[in-house]
Every structure is written in C-alpha cells, then in structure tokens.
Amino acid sequence: MSHSTARIATGQLDPLDQALVRHLQRDGRRSLTELAQALHVSHGTVRNRFDRLRRSGIITVAAIVDPAKVGFPTRVIMALNAGLGEQETIERALADLEEVSFVAAVAGRFDFIVEALFTSDAHLREFLVRKLSRIKGIQNTETLHVLTMGKRTWHWEIPRKRVKEETG
Numbered sequence: 001m002s003h004s005t006a007r008i009a010t011g012q013l014d015p016l017d018q019a020l021v022r023h024l025q026r027d028g029r030r031s032l033t034e035l036a037q038a039l040h041v042s043h044g045t046v047r048n049r050f051d052r053l054r055r056s057g058i059i060t061v062a063a064i065v066d067p068a069k070v071g072f073p074t075r076v077i078m079a080l081n082a083g084l085g086e087q088e089t090i091e092r093a094l095a096d097l098e099e100v101s102f103v104a105a106v107a108g109r110f111d112f113i114v115e116a117l118f119t120s121d122a123h124l125r126e127f128l129v130r131k132l133s134r135i136k137g138i139q140n141t142e143t144l145h146v147l148t149m150g151k152r153t154w155h156w157e158i159p160r161k162r163v164k165e166e167t168g
Contacts, residue, residue: 013058016041020049021059028061067101067117074118075146078132079110086137087111093135099127110142 013021016039023035030038036046053059067075082090087105094103094114102115118124124143132141 016045017049017053020046021053024050024059071119072117074120074124075149076116076118076124077144077146078112078114078116079142079144080112080114081139081141082111083137083139090135090137097127097131099123099131 019039020035023030023038032046032050033043035050036043039046050059054061067073080090080094091103091105091112094100094112097116099116099118100114101117102113104113105111106113116124116127118127124145128141128143132138
C-alpha cells in the first residue's frame with residue numbers, strides 16, 4: 001500500500017484532495033480536465049486522486065432524487081426501541097424494507113432512528129400495520145411525520161478549521 005493510499009484509507013485528506021472534493025460537491029458532472037484546470041494540476045493527477053477517493057469510499061458518484069417529485073411525498077422519521085439480544089436482527093430487517101431509506105443504531109433514549117418514504121398516509125399505515133409490526137423484538141416506536149424539510153443537503157464539507165488544526 002502506497003503512502004497516499006494509506007493516508008486516504010485512514011480518512012486524512014491533503015489540501016488537494018479536499019479541494020477536489022469541494023469542486024465535485026459543487027458540480028459532480030464537471031470533467032476531469034475542467035477540474036484539473038481549476039486546481040492547477042494535471043489531468044492524470046485529478047484522475048488518480050478521483051479514482052482513489054472513489055475506491056476508498058470517501059466519495060460516491062450518484063444522482064440525488066427528490067422523493068416527493070417522483071411520487072413519495074410522505075416522509076417519516078421513526079424512533080424504535082428493541083430488545084438487546086435482537087438488535088442486529090432488527091437492524092437487518094429494517095434495512096431490508098423497501099420503504100426505509102435510512103437506518104441508524106443510536107445511543108440514548110431509542111435504539112434506532114429510521115427514515116422511510118411513502119406514497120401516502122395510507123401507505124404509511126399499511127407499512128406500520130403489515131410490515132413494521134411483524135418484526136420480532138421491536139418493543140415500541142414513535143413515528144414523526146415530516147411536515148417540511150428546512151434543509152436537505154448532500155453537500156457536507158470537511159470543516160476547514162479542524163483540518164488546519166490537525167495539519168498545522
């Protein structure tokens with residue numbers, strides 16, 4: 001494993017990696033040639049870094065879909081409690097449900113936070129009654145119906161202050 005691959009594997013990005021990621025977040029469709037010009041480096045440098053960032057899982061290239069615009073306007077956040085011995089099984093069962101877009105095991109009052117998307121409130125009710133209720137080990141749930149999205153972003157930037165503190 002080369003030094004640069006080891007560095008990326010541990011999640012440490014140098015200033016050029018960070019700049020490349022920022023440019024891709026602003027416009028993921030920019031060509032590697034355009035990115036190289038903007039970053040004042042060669043096309044090969046950008047291609048190699050882009051490939052390493054993708055292979056390491058630091059970046060993913062994807063089309064982001066707005067669920068409401070494709071027929072899934074009902075969004076809920078669910079908080080669930082589960083029996084200790086059944087958490088791994090429950091987590092897998094939740095992840096397998098087609099309506100579920102996000103599952104996280106959490107510490108605190110609840111054991112899981114789940115986001116799910118539905119075509120209607122009737123679809124949500126059917127999910128709660130026919131799918132969620134059949135998962136063994138779920139002790140209780142709290143369903144929060146999302147009324148508006150004050151912020152929905154996939155554009156998270158590495159805080160520059162922290163990067164400067166760690167490298168400087």
